[in-house]
Amino acid sequence: xxxxxxxxxxxxxxxxxxxxxxxxxxxxxxxxxxxxxxxxxxxxxxxxxxxxxxxxxxxxxxxxxxxxxxxxxxxxxxxxxxxxxxxxxxxxxxxxxxxxxxxxxxxxxxxxxxxxxxxxxxxxxxxxxxxxxxxxxxxxxxxxxxxxxxxxxxxxxxxxxxxxxxxxxxxxxxxxxxxxxxxxxxxxxxxxxxxxxxxxxxxxxxxxxxxxxxxxxxxxxxxxxxxxxxxxxxxxxxxxxxxxxxxxxxxxxxxxxxxxxxxxxxxxxxxxxxxxxxxxxxxxxxxxxxxxxxxxxxxxxxxxxxxxxxxxxxxxxxxxxxxxxxxxxxxxxxxxxxxxx
Amino acid sequence: xxxxxxxxxxxxxxxxxxxxxxxxxxxxxxxxxxxxxxxxxxxxxxxxxxxxxxxxxxxxxxxxxxxxxxxxxxxxxxxxxxxxxxxxxxxxxxxxxxxxxxxxxxxxxxxxxxxxxxxxxxxxxxxxxxxxxxxxxxxxxxxxxxxxxxxxxxxxxxxxxxxxxxxxxxxxxxxxxxxxxxxxxxxxxxxxxxxxxxxxxxxxxxxxxxxxxxxxxxxxxxxxxxxxxxxxxxxxxxxxxxxxxxxxxxxxxxxxxxxxxxxxxxxxxxxxxxxxxxxxxxxxxxxxxxxxxxxxxxxxxxxxxxxxxxxxxxxxxxxxxxxxxxxxxxxxxxxxxxxxxxxxxxxxxxxxxxxxxxxxxxxxxxxxxxxxxxxxxxxxxxxxxxxxxxxxxxxxxxxxxxxxxxxxxxxxxxxxxxxxxxxxxxxxxxxxxxxxxxxxxxxxxxxxxxxxxxxxxxxxxxxxxxxxxxxxxxxxxxxxxxxxxxxxxxxxxxxxxxxxxxxxxxxxxxxxx
Numbered sequence: 001x002x003x004x005x006x007x008x009x010x011x012x013x014x015x016x017x018x019x020x021x022x023x024x025x026x027x028x029x030x031x032x033x034x035x036x037x038x039x040x041x042x043x044x045x046x047x048x049x050x051x052x053x054x055x056x057x058x059x060x061x062x063x064x065x066x067x068x069x070x071x072x073x074x075x076x077x078x079x080x081x082x083x084x085x086x087x088x089x090x091x092x093x094x095x096x097x098x099x100x101x102x103x104x105x106x107x108x109x110x111x112x113x114x115x116x117x118x119x120x121x122x123x124x125x126x127x128x129x130x131x132x133x134x135x136x137x138x139x140x141x142x143x144x145x146x147x148x149x150x151x152x153x154x155x156x157x158x159x160x161x162x163x164x165x166x167x168x169x170x171x172x173x174x175x176x177x178x179x180x181x182x183x184x185x186x187x188x189x190x191x192x193x194x195x196x197x198x199x200x201x202x203x204x205x206x207x208x209x210x211x212x213x214x215x216x217x218x219x220x221x222x223x224x225x226x227x228x229x230x231x232x233x234x235x236x237x238x239x240x241x242x243x244x245x246x247x248x249x250x251x252x253x254x255x256x257x258x259x260x261x262x263x264x265x266x267x268x269x270x271x272x273x274x275x276x277x278x279x280x281x282x283x284x285x286x287x288x289x290x291x292x293x294x295x296x297x298x299x300x301x302x303x304x305x306x307x308x309x310x311x312x313x314x315x316x317x318x319x320x321x322x323x324x325x326x327x328x329x330x331x332x333x334x335x336x337x338x339x340x341x
Numbered sequence: 342x343x344x345x346x347x348x349x350x351x352x353x354x355x356x357x358x359x360x361x362x363x364x365x366x367x368x369x370x371x372x373x374x375x376x377x378x379x380x381x382x383x384x385x386x387x388x389x390x391x392x393x394x395x396x397x398x399x400x401x402x403x404x405x406x407x408x409x410x411x412x413x414x415x416x417x418x419x420x421x422x423x424x425x426x427x428x429x430x431x432x433x434x435x436x437x438x439x440x441x442x443x444x445x446x447x448x449x450x451x452x453x454x455x456x457x458x459x460x461x462x463x464x465x466x467x468x469x470x471x472x473x474x475x476x477x478x479x480x481x482x483x484x485x486x487x488x489x490x491x492x493x494x495x496x497x498x499x500x501x502x503x504x505x506x507x508x509x510x511x512x513x514x515x516x517x518x519x520x521x522x523x524x525x526x527x528x529x530x531x532x533x534x535x536x537x538x539x540x541x542x543x544x545x546x547x548x549x550x551x552x553x554x555x556x557x558x559x560x561x562x563x564x565x566x567x568x569x570x571x572x573x574x575x576x577x578x579x580x581x582x583x584x585x586x587x588x589x590x591x592x593x594x595x596x597x598x599x600x601x602x603x604x605x606x607x608x609x610x611x612x613x614x615x616x617x618x619x620x621x622x623x624x625x626x627x628x629x630x631x632x633x634x635x636x637x638x639x640x641x642x643x644x645x646x647x648x649x650x651x652x653x654x655x656x657x658x659x660x661x662x663x664x665x666x667x668x669x670x671x672x673x674x675x676x677x678x679x680x681x682x683x684x685x686x687x688x689x690x691x692x693x694x695x696x697x698x699x700x701x702x703x704x705x706x707x708x709x710x711x712x713x714x715x716x717x718x719x720x721x722x723x724x725x726x727x728x729x730x731x732x733x734x735x736x737x738x739x740x741x742x743x744x745x746x747x748x749x750x751x752x753x754x755x756x757x758x759x760x761x762x763x764x765x766x767x768x769x770x771x772x773x774x775x776x777x778x779x780x781x782x783x784x785x786x787x788x789x790x791x792x793x794x795x796x797x798x799x800x801x802x803x804x805x806x807x808x809x810x811x812x813x814x815x816x817x818x819x820x821x822x823x824x825x826x827x828x829x830x831x832x833x834x835x836x837x838x839x840x841x842x843x844x845x846x847x848x849x850x851x852x853x854x
Contacts, residue, residue, distance in 0.1 A: 204722040206712050213709055216698035222657065223687060223695055224710040224765070225678035283700045 023335050026277045027328035028289060031321070032296055039303030046306055053185070059298030060187040061246050061253075065265050066272035066294040067198050067287070068242030071235045073273050076215040076282025077134060077141030079236060082243045082269055084152030085123040086262030089247030091156045091165060093119020094257020098167030108169045115168065119251070120244040126152050127240020131233035145236075149266070156259035165257030176252035187249050194242060198287050201238075211235055215282025264315070271322040272297055274329070297321075358417070359384045359547040360405065360436075360516055365414030367400050372754055374400040377414065378573045380566055382516065382547040387538060387561050390551045392568035392591055393785060398551050401568070402518045405549065406438035407431030419515070429458065437509035438518035443501055447494035451487055451504050452476035455511060479507055483537060498644070499526050506537070517541060518549045523557065524643050535561055553811075555584050556845075567591055569785070588813070592785045599789055600817035601796045607820070608633040610669075611773045611804040612685075614654060617663035623649040625828040626663070631773060636795065636805040638819030640812070640844055646828040647808050648690065651775045655680050655687040668772065681710055686771045688762060690778035690808075696762045699751040703741065703761050704732040706750055711768035735764040740790070756787030763794060774798055775806045780814065792818060816841060824848065 022030065039046045065082050072079040097115025104110060126148050133144035179186040202208035210231045213221045222228055243265075251257055276293030278285030297318065304314050362380040366373070375397045382388050390398045403409045405416070407425035415422055418434060425431045428438075445454050455476050461468045476489040485503040493501060502522065509517055519538075523531045538548060538561060552558060558565060558579065565582050567574040567590040574590050589595055612631040617624055624646045631637045641647040652658040654665045656676045665673045667683055680687075689695035697706050708717055708728050717728050732746045739760040741753075750761055759779070766774060776795065780788045795818070799805050809815055815822050822839050824832045824847035831847035 200722070204725065206718055206723060209705065209709075209712060209723065212701060213698050213705070216700045217695075219695040220689075220698050221709070223655075223677055223689055225676075225681040225713070226709070227678065279700075283698065 019335055022328075023332055026289070026332065027325055028275055028277065028292055028296065031275065031325075032292070032299070035296065035300055035303060039299075039307065042303070043306040046303060051302070051306070053183075055298050055302045056295070057185040057187055058302060059295045060185075060191040061250050062265070062268055062272060062297060063191050063291055063294040064194055064246035064249070065243045065269040066276075066290050067194060068239035068246075069269035070198075070273050070278055070285055070287070070290045071211060071242075072141065072145075072239045073270070073278045073280065074211045074215045074282060074285055075232055075235045076218070077232075077235070078145070078270060078280075079130065079239050079243075080142070080145040080266045081126055081130060081149040081152060082239070083262035083265040084149040084156070085126050085240050085243040086247040086250065086265055087156045087259050088126060088152045089119040089123035089244040090251040090254075090261055091160050091257045091259050092122035093248055093251055094165035094168055095159060097169070097172065098165060098257075101169050102167060108171055111169055112172050115172070116248050119248050120241065123244025123247055124237060124240045127237040127243075128233075130240065131236035134236060135229040135232035153259070160257065160259050162259060168251075168255065168257075170255075173252050173255040176249055177255060178253070187253070190245070190249060194245065195287070195291060198242075202287055207231060207234060212283055215279075216284070264318075267322065268297055268318065269294075271318065271325065274322065275325040277329070280326075358382065359419060361417040362401070362405070363415045363417065365401075365404065365411045365416065367397075367404065367409060368412045370752070374571050375404075375411075376571045378568065378571070380573070382549060384515075384545040384547050385542050386563040387542065387548045387550050389558050389562040389565045390549060390568065391553075391558070391565050391587060392574075393783075393788070396568040396591070397571040398568055399520065400571075402438060402440075402520060402549060402551065405431070405436060405516065406440075406518055407436070408438075432512065435513050435515035436518070437512075437514055437516070439502070439505045439509055439520065439522060441520045441524065443505050445493050445501060445504060448492065450490050450492055451480075451496075452489035454493055454504055455479065455489070455508055457508075459511070479510065483507055483510060484533060499530050502526065506534070510541075514541070514546050516547050516549065520551045521553070522550075523552070523554070555587065558582065558587075569593055592788075594785065596813065596817065599785070599792065600813075601793050603636060603796045603818065603820070604800050605820045606634040606800075608802070611667065612654065612806070613664075613666040614650065615664040615666070617650065617653060617665065618661045619646075619649055619653050620659035620661045623658075623828055624653060627825070627828075627830045628663075629823050629830070629833075631804045631806050633772070633802055633804045634799060635820045636799050636807055636818055638815040638822035638839070639806060639808045639825065640815045640822055640848070641810065641825035641831075642848055643810060644827075645825040645848075647810075647825045648777050650825075651687055651777060651806060651808060655685065655775070657687075678713070681769070684770055684772035685775070686710070686766045686773070687775045688766055688777060688779060690781060692758055692762045696765075697750050697758060699758075700749055702747045702749055703736060703753070703764075704729060704746040706761050707732045707735055707746070707764045708768055710765055714769055716769070731768060732764075735767050736760075738767075739764050739794070756783040759783050759787060759791065763791065771803060773804045773806065775808065777808045778810065779807070780809075780811065812841060812844060815839065815844060 045051055065086070069079055069082060093115045096118035097111050100114045101108070101111035130145050130148050133139040134141050176186055181189060210221065210226050213226060214228050214231055218228055250261060254261070272293035273285065273290050274280065275296060276285070276289035278290060300317065300321065301314060304317065358381040360382040362378060364377045364379060365375060366377055367375040378397065378401060380401065390401065392398050400409065404411050404425070407428045407430055410426070416425065417423070423434070446457065449457070452472055456472050461471045461475070473489060480487050480489060483506070485507060487500060487503060493504060496504070522534060526534060541548060550562065562579045564576055564578055565587070566576045567587065569591060592599060610630055610632050614627060614629045617627045627650055629639070629650065639647045639650065649658050653660050656674065656679070660674055664671060667685055672680070672683065693699055698709070708731060711717055712723070717724055736744055736746050741757055741760050750758055753761065779791055783791065795805055795807070807814065807819055816839055819839060820836065822834045822844065823830055824834070824844055826847055834843055
């Protein structure tokens with residue numbers, strides 16, 4: 001980097017300076033600035049504090065999933081079944097909750113607890129299968145998680161017959177979906193708690209360190225005495241766990257159990273990570289950037305809603321952004337090389 | 342250049358330089374790989390590039406082959422200045438290289454590989470018949486017993502090399518670059534390759550040849566250019582190139598300055614390998630032992646199974662039969678984690694492939710093997726303070742340069758990466774160190790530091806097993822040495838018996854060339 005900064009001082013041109021900033025910070029800050037400028041110009045409401053809190057709340061579901069996805073990406077894999085995990089958690093959680101609530105109408109807390117536990121367990125079960133497939137049987141993460149996505153989605157549809165699940169206690173939605181605490185929506189607290197969990201996991205525990213090491217070089221990790229199978233397995237289980245919590249929160253917001261939620265999650269969560277600079281080859285990535293990546297996607301979706309861009313076209317935009325982020329990352333690698341030469 | 346009494350098959354009198362490099366330099370991020378090097382190649386000569394790993398030989402040939410562009414300096418080809426942008430362009434000019442890493446597509450057949458990128462077509466479609474006929478003809482002319490329709494991944498390494506060489510001969514050839522071509526060949530295959538080289542010389546092809554083997558230099562070289570630390574040192578005719586002279590030019594020191602004297606005080610047996618055979622047959626019925634306070638060499642060619650012996654002991658190569666005892670306990674088939682916990686540390690040969698997580702910082706790499714030890718982790722969390730000071734201390738001890746333990750390992754030079762790899766071995770108490778090719782790709786300064794490091798470990802009472810295909814290392818550093826050939830143990834030599842002659846005799850099928 002020192003050479004890069006010196007290079008900028010010599011010529012002092014704006015483009016060179018931007019190039020250096022790009023190399024050091026990545027594409028995300030530029031995208032954020034561009035998005036904010038465009039959407040502020042398109043809609044006066046965009047920068048209001050109410051709207052920004054909205055964006056933050058809407059982004060929480062993706063943020064949680066993206067953090068899970070980050071773990072799989074760090075180990076050099078990815079998880080395409082996050083959408084299914086979301087759906088299955090929602091359906092199983094809602095079924096369990098409404099059943100218990102119907103049997104014991106007075107035990108609201110028990111019903112909610114049963115629903116949450118059942119939902120998360122169902123989601124984690126998918127992660128366990130993913131983990132076993134990838135870590136023990138060496139199935140490529142692509143095939144394993146794609147296969148499980150089909151299995152999970154099928155189960156979710158089978159359980160509900162494709163119809164939304166109703167009958168959960170109202171308190172559940174009021175509290176976890178629409179609740180506020182000091183003016184800040186409850187999902188944001190949950191997300192912040194999970195962020196803290198992730199921060200500690202990645203920076204202060206062996207397992208987090210091992211995720212980076214395995215993704216960076218699995219052979220070197222093995223020779224360093226790391227149980228690579230166990231840690232790979234755990235990456236998929238934790239990914240499923242974080243996604244399942246997101247599924248519970250989303251169920252609370254929708255107040256129904258839905259098999260059709262989460263279809264866009266695999267793409268969006270990977271996009272959030274990649275835009276946040278997580279390497280698709282594994283071994284590198286920062287938590288804060290992933291969170292910002294998820295918020296950026298939320299911001300874009302919110303801005304497009306305010307600007308009344310049709311939802312079908314929004315999907316197009318998200319896809320383009322993902323590809324642009326990858327292209328930008330490739331360019332960045334090239335700049336790194338040229339600035340150092 | 343003065344004319345000398347040259348052996349038969351040498352270039353015609355006053356042979357014009359076919360290729361000339363003029364003050365060529367190459368920067369890579371953070372490294373000056375080549376520093377104003379001059380080099381010339383005449384038609385019909387074999388010009389050997391000689392130097393240590395990391396001296397710049399590979400960089401030089403990769404520029405001649407068009408894979409890298411020089412940062413400064415000029416390349417002249419047949420009297421014309423040329424800029425080589427790609428391997429393809431170099432090949433069109435008649436410059437072909439056979440690198441150690443083959444450029445073959447394993448899933449394709451021999452003939453498909455031979456014509457890859459230059460397929461014969463009739464109209465829109467591939468003319469497979471014509472290509473097959475040409476492939477048969479080419480292989481016949483070269484005398485390679487290969488079936489053109491076989492898949493490359495079904496061939497042995499030597500056969501793959503033949504395909505690679507045949508590919509180089511596909512078009513009109515003026516410059517042929519061979520990078521350690523005999524490393525994986527048998528004696529007979531080597532003879533055939535040398536005959537082929539003689540044939541090419543007679544046709545006026547200039548050959549740049551990289552090798553570490555002095556015997557080969559004597560046999561086929563016309564001139565030798567020595568590089569050291571990216572700089573041009575000297576060019577000399579083969580008649581003037583004695584071993585002592587070449588080693589001195591290559592390392593910049595006389596042998597006695599490179600290798601330390603190691604006190605020999607063998608104590609209790611640490612590692613005992615008893616009739617070991619691996620599941621894939623790379624090691625057959627091998628028995629060795631290593632005692633505390635001694636450096637034991639394990640010598641042999643690439644592919645002789647010497648690495649696999651240690652890897653099987655360390656638990657990364659499945660064992661079929663035999664026993665491994667460590668400090669008296671049977672540990673056959675234990676996993677790396679258990680071996681590390683007992684005090685057995687294996688330093689792998691290829692630091693990028695197996696040794697280091699190059700994208701992460703030096704600190705994280707250094708403590709990785711000891712992270713599960715309670716020194717570095719409490720019940721739940723890592724002790725990052727302890728970790729940092731331990732890594733810093735080791736980096737200082739090994740003189741890591743620059744002394745920045747958060748810097749990603751890939752940004753360090755080769756020698757400093759090697760220091761990080763060695764530091765990994767020091768985070769906990771180790772009773773047996775296995776060094777597998779510890780000085781590959783490092784400069785002389787680091788090499789001396791590494792030997793001194795090994796001496797220190799041994800004199801402090803550790804057992805050391807040194808696996809190496811670098812002969813001087815075995816000759817000058819070890820107290821006892823085993824020689825392996827094709828998976829079996831050929832000899833055990835002790836003390837003054839460890840001589841070049843005796844070791845080399847067991848390297849090959851028959852007497853050394």
